[in-house]
Amino acid sequence: MIELRNVSKKYGRDFSLKDVSITFKPGKIYGLLGPNGSGKSTTLKMISGLVYPNKGEIFVDGKLVNRKISRKVAYLTELDMFYDPFTVQHMIDFYATQFPDFEMEKANTLVNDLKLDRSKKIKQLSKGNRGRLKLVLALSRNAPILLLDEPFSGLDPMVRESIVKSLLSYIDFEEQTVIIATHEIDEIEPLLDEVLAIFNGNLIGIQNVETLREEKGVSVLQWFKKIMEENGVYGGEK
Amino acid sequence: MTQEFQTSKPIYMQIAERIFQQIVRGEMASGEKLASVREMAIQTGVNPNTIQRTYSEMERMGIVETRRGQGTFITENKVILTELKIRLQTDIIQSFVKSMKDIGFSKEEIVQGLQDYLNGCDEHD
Numbered sequence: 452m453i454e455l456r457n458v459s460k461k462y463g464r465d466f467s468l469k470d471v472s473i474t475f476k477p478g479k480i481y482g483l484l485g486p487n488g489s490g491k492s493t494t495l496k497m498i499s500g501l502v503y504p505n506k507g508e509i510f511v512d513g514k515l516v517n518r519k520i521s522r523k524v525a526y527l528t529e530l531d532m533f534y535d536p537f538t539v540q541h542m543i544d545f546y547a548t549q550f551p552d553f554e555m556e557k558a559n560t561l562v563n564d565l566k567l568d569r570s571k572k573i574k575q576l577s578k579g580n581r582g583r584l585k586l587v588l589a590l591s592r593n594a595p596i597l598l599l600d601e602p603f604s605g606l607d608p609m610v611r612e613s614i615v616k617s618l619l620s621y622i623d624f625e626e627q628t629v630i631i632a633t634h635e636i637d638e639i640e641p642l643l644d645e646v647l648a649i650f651n652g653n654l655i656g657i658q659n660v661e662t663l664r665e666e667k668g669v670s671v672l673q674w675f676k677k678i679m680e681e682n683g684v685y686g687g688e689k
Numbered sequence: 690m691t692q693e694f695q696t697s698k699p700i701y702m703q704i705a706e707r708i709f710q711q712i713v714r715g716e717m718a719s720g721e722k723l724a725s726v727r728e729m730a731i732q733t734g735v736n737p738n739t740i741q742r743t744y745s746e747m748e749r750m751g752i753v754e755t756r757r758g759q760g761t762f763i764t765e766n767k768v769i770l771t772e773l774k775i776r777l778q779t780d781i782i783q784s785f786v787k788s789m790k791d792i793g794f795s796k797e798e799i800v801q802g803l804q805d806y807l808n809g810c811d812e813h814d
Contacts, residue, residue, distance in 0.1 A: 480736055619730045620727070642735065664696065664698060669697075
């Protein structure tokens with residue numbers, strides 16, 4: 452369980468997040484939606500203890516978040532996080548030394564499923580394969596919280612599909628809390644339980660995906676476009 | 690992702706409808722075991738909670754049964770499966786008739802049109 456209580460974060464004069472309160476429950480997959488620069492990554496970084504709020508508090512399983520929360524939180528960054536001279540295998544071995552909950556067996560299965568070449572150096576990997584490796588590392592941990600920042604960005608449809616399948620194969624869908632920050636809404640909609648829209652640091656909507664369809668007859672993308680319009684954004688951003 | 694879904698209907702219902710069609714077409718037999726929730730989630734690229742809801746809903750309708758520790762099975766109750774077949778038929782006819790009426794066809798014209806069409810189909814076979 453993750454709780455944000457009246458959280459604000461500023462970078463210089465600009466608000467990245469403005470007085471946001473949200474609760475994320477175990478056993479659910481959340482989609483954190485918003486255009487670039489809306490505060491999605493900042494939210495995930497704060498949950499993983501990489502940056503701290505200026506105001507408000509964040510709790511993970513009742514504990515105030517600090518840097519040690521990485522024991523409970525597996526975080527896939529949108530950035531490249533690898534050491535270029537490492538091979539795929541080196542990277543996996545290194546990761547295993549950093550996190551006690553890392554399961555080598557799971558990593559091995561995932562590497563095979565996603566058809567990664569263990570002996571290849573990181574700098575020789577394609578973008579798609581770096582994306583896959585990031586997922587291998589994040590999913591191989593038995594962490595109660597899994598945060599994925601733009602796991603699909605820049606990847607072709609085949610890679611995306613293999614990532615979705617691995618995700619569904621390996622998450623603990625009774626105990627784990629999964630948050631996926633993305634602006635590629637359409638493709639992952641069937642994967643999500645709940646969606647949250649943030650824009651300019653404000654939480655502008657929370658919905659259950661199936662309730663949206665059942666009660667309003669709209670998809671997440673349609674809902675998202677509508678509330679973005681209501682918030683003064685017209686077209687352009689997806 | 691793996692399959693496309695209509696936007697206006699809940700996903701759990703669309704998956705149930707696909708399974709119903711498989712049953713009616715005979716691709717899935719009565720008494721047959723369904724994929725586990727996770728397997729089905731992976732096959733369809735859909736959230737496991739949504740699949741769980743599909744299974745619960747089908748169970749509520751009596752079309753599948755969950756056996757403790759064994760999984761979910763299609764019912765062996767033939768009456769229910771016959772009813773399912775009739776219901777799918779009724780749904781299709783209803784939407785066809787509604788579309789025809791919407792563009793101004795009478796009952797007689799609908800029947801006549803359908804008959805002519807089906808006869809035409811026979812000739813082409």
